[in-house]
Amino acid sequence: MSIVVKNLTHIYMPNTPFESVAIKDINWTINDGEFWGLIGHTGSGKSTLIQHLNGLLKPTSGEIIIDGKNIHSKEVSLKTIRQKVGLVFQYPEHQLFEETVEQDVAFGPRNMGLPDEEISKRVKEALELVGLPYEQIKDKSPFELSGGQMRRVAIAGVLAMKPQILVLDEPTAGLDPRGRDEILQEIVDLKEKQNLTVILVSHSMEDIAKIVDKLAVMYKGEMVSQGNPREIFKDYQGLVEKGLGIPQVTELMIKLKGKGKNVSTDILTVEEARAEILKTLRRKGLA
Amino acid sequence: MREITIGQYIPGNSLVHRLDPRTKILVTLAYMILLFALNNFYGYIFPVVFLILATILSRISVRYLLKGLKPLIFIITLTFVLNSFMIKGRVIYELGPLDITYEGLVQGAFMAIRLILLITGTSLLTLTTSPISLTDGIERLLSPFKKVGVPAHELAMMMTIALRFIPTLLEETDKIMKAQMARGADFESGNLINRAKNLVPLLVPLFISAFRRADDLAMAMEARCYRGGENRTRLKELKMTFIDMATFAVFTLFAIGGIASRFL
């Protein structure tokens, strides 16, 4: 399943003194099975953009095409679109409301009108996908869980709808390093196991560099670049000017190269940096 | 929802903006009483002229002032229509079983004008007075009644906090609503009972969040040494000046004119 965003513009409160252009003329194609990172400063329009992908916001102009059809045309039901494109908001634990974990995760599938049997099957699967023990947790109140567990329950609530595309808005915000690494790993596993298309919004360049295949950069409402993260992170100055950064190790290699050292700057992770520096040292016979 | 101008303060430095909030509150109250004391069309000349004068001095655009009427047009029209039908008198038009009477039309117009003047007058108060000085004014006006158990300070503090958190909670409502819609929730269709039921996934998280915020805020206020209104000072002390006195005097003249018109 693919999403094509075509000339998308969104203006908040048009024709009032409060009118503001949130995103401008966005063109973006997300193909089946891709793992995208979406970065941009606060207020760059990332949230506005992703809320168009499942029809929560309606474009002021332009269109969103999913599987060849404009999602706002009459023949397409937005309910189906929202099932196909699962959207996990920032701090998703704030949307929990049911008395038990099981009921909360079942909210989505129930809204889809699925039979009870199918619902319980999906709830169980979804909870296991996010690494929560179904039997132990299903009857607990979501509000007595730890922060990290609550977030997992909320993500399971979206997964239970069996989306083909999963959009996550800063899924690690507010978590400590261990919690962050666990959630990121789960997202990577999920993508593999469920063969999902994933779009990950994040402020952490280190996290993004570690896991995504493709990267899109937003700046002041426009999509200023998209493509391979290795290519995009080469533009260190440009990204810093846009209020963004690059992974520390990439910065390190670029700065070493700037000092005339013969190293590759095509480095995204600590492991890659380690290998590259060792290789360079060996070439010089130093290690 | 965002079009409602009532309660929306437009910063400025006009004569009206600079008035003591107590003056503005008291004059607005007196103005409202005056509106209800009038019994004929001629009497409206006085509040209308006063309102026009105040609007000019406030430098608030008339368009903006009238925008406050927009959400209430329905009520104004309803008042007019109901009056037109209900009052017995000379029939000028028959609409099925209903009669429109001359007296009804007159009474309807009279009531509609009263409503319009009431709304624009109070909007002018809130457009020119920041919520915080409005609360300050109310607190000061109520403080003489503290002795008889009116919690003036507490009421004012509650209003301030409510005003502070309205934008935050509106934003939060929007976010939770969207998050539930992303899970297939439907807030827009179905009959009344179903719709009310469908609000549960919105209201429960909203209440939980509001309570959490209240908890946090209480802790933050205590950490900043808040212990009620006793021995508190204020950054901005209210002071009545010459222009406040002049405002009272001018309004009194208009009010006398209005009352006199009753005996025309």
Added chain:
Amino acid sequence: MTITAEITAKDVCYQYTNSSALALNNINLTIKPGEFVAIIGPNGSGKSTLAKLFNGIFLPTKGDIFVNGLNTKDKDKIWEIRQKAGMVFQNPDNQIVATIVEEDVAFGPENLGIPPKEIRQRIDEALRTVELTEFANKAPHLLSGGQKQRVAIAGILAMKPDCIILDEPTAMLDPVGRKEVISTVNKLNKQEGKTVVLITHFMQEAVCADRVLVMEKGRIVMEGKPREIFSQVEELKKHGLDVPQVTELAYLLSKENVPLPRDILTVDEMVDCLCQLL
């Protein structure tokens, strides 16, 4: 008498009423006037609880906390303690009381009964320190997260405390906001001479501290200068914490016998060291 300790914790334990485990287990520590102490640890390690004991929001179930020589259990002194040790919280939205920035900064001094003229001076000074003078008349909900946290800091500064405790002030901010807040915090300590206690789980933010405390399961498990702490990469990872990428890289390379110092904290330090080798 000169005060030799800003904050002292003596055999402090704390237990939440609805929990069987100790949130804090026998904490002993002394924070000196003018010191910048960073407390790091994973969620649930007790670091926020400890912060809330420092200005008497919670009282120890066992042991004592002294602020400026005053026991937080002393009910008559609690307001003095809170004025001396101000506190900034995690959620920027939930600690701003007023609808106008300067009115909010005024809130603390108003509670202390400071005369209006002096409140005015204090607001101007505090807003200047956090570099938000031009925002004095703005509504807080229109500010960015980083700006809101700086308003909260200004609100504390206006109470003229000796010590400022910041309880995960950056946890809910984006990288730009985080930088703003951390550079303000550094300024408070270095230029304004305030004692600072910074609670965080981002290691990079602790780099400028005089001393780092690592907490886990209600205990202080590591303590030392930032460089001493950060060079112990494996130990930190064991406690569920993280180090800056370059620190980890230096650690991995030195395991391969590359002669690098293990206490590298910034990209530029690493560049300098590697330049001599490559």
